[in-house]
Amino acid sequence: MTMPRLVEVRKNVLKANDLVARDLRERFRAAGVFVVSLVSSPGSGKTAFLEKILTVLRPQCRVAALVGDLATENDALRLARSQAPVKQIITGTLCHLEAAMVQNALAGWDLNQLDLLFVENVGNLVCPSSYDLGENLRLVLMSVTEGEDKPLKYPTIFNSADVAILTKVDLAQVVEFNEEAALANIQAVRPAMQVFKVSARNDQGVSEFADYLRSRLATLRATAIA
């Protein structure tokens, strides 16, 4: 056995996670709920963006959110201002969410009463990429204040995500953000990746992204019926 022991154990953990994620995906499918996860650096604006999206969607859609952090219930409290059901997952020292944590957090919630479920991961551009949470759509967020090179420096997480969101675009000018370079870097890592530009401060792009989610939900429901 030449494989280092840590790698071997980690593979088993990932395999166990995949089994739970498969169960989750089957439950989500059966309930017709569209599940969106969010990954990003700490401080790139996941919670502020998600609060806006929940608020915009809530009048027409039954939305809910789970939010992961090492410590504090701050984010759940912020998201709860949208009036959507929200649960905080405290990970302690763990740097990512795992499928079993999502499963546990869903205890007591009737998925049949939901249209869209959001899962906000711990702020980390590395570790969450390895853990399937059973989601339909994984968003990677990147704020204009972080610099244009993040896709190149954290390629795995950009490659494991389905859609990229540029956040805090209201600050693009003041931080001299080079959008062309950032978009080229995203495409270099994941060709043809769709990118939305948003600002939770001035609401730019929020309703467009909400429309996109509604259309994804409609497609899911249409496919389920077909």
Place this chain on the structure above:
Amino acid sequence: MTMPRLVEVRKNVLKANDLVARDLRERFRAAGVFVVSLVSSPGSGKTAFLEKILTVLRPQCRVAALVGDLATENDALRLARSQAPVKQIITGTLCHLEAAMVQNALAGWDLNQLDLLFVENVGNLVCPSSYDLGENLRLVLMSVTEGEDKPLKYPTIFNSADVAILTKVDLAQVVEFNEEAALANIQAVRPAMQVFKVSARNDQGVSEFADYLRSRLATLRATAIA
């Protein structure tokens, strides 16, 4: 044995890391080199700040830097503009630096020819906290664009660091940064932690921090002689 296997293996990895870190610390002490590590979120400005510090210190001090990233040599190229010796450590999919990577990267460098060595970790506010790199001083950086609550949400890394650096303070006003709240959160997690406020864009705080490092180096040398 009730301990989960992953935890058990991880403890062994950490123990192995501690042994290498102890060797590194002994080599650094023998050579009289003062070693500073930097941890933060991706995009909080570690490299921009470090480039400034290297440039300011280089005329009087023999400085060098190691810089960790999952991919690309971008940061080493940026830091090399300071004319200091720089090596890139590519971690692949690993979310943090380990002492053995520092040890390997130092191969071929004569530590006796150095005064200050900087080690820039992978951008990650969780995982690097567990890995001793043999450094004398660990800096945790946090940009004003990330929000005031990061110390509360990532307490372990703030608690494992010695000094906090608020970066991008030139943007404080435009992002409505609440400095008082941020400082209170730092103190809540690590009482009496020293905090420097800097901007790599307008050089605010850069020479003060360089002075601080020179005084730490002088103290180290004085203690070694005594």
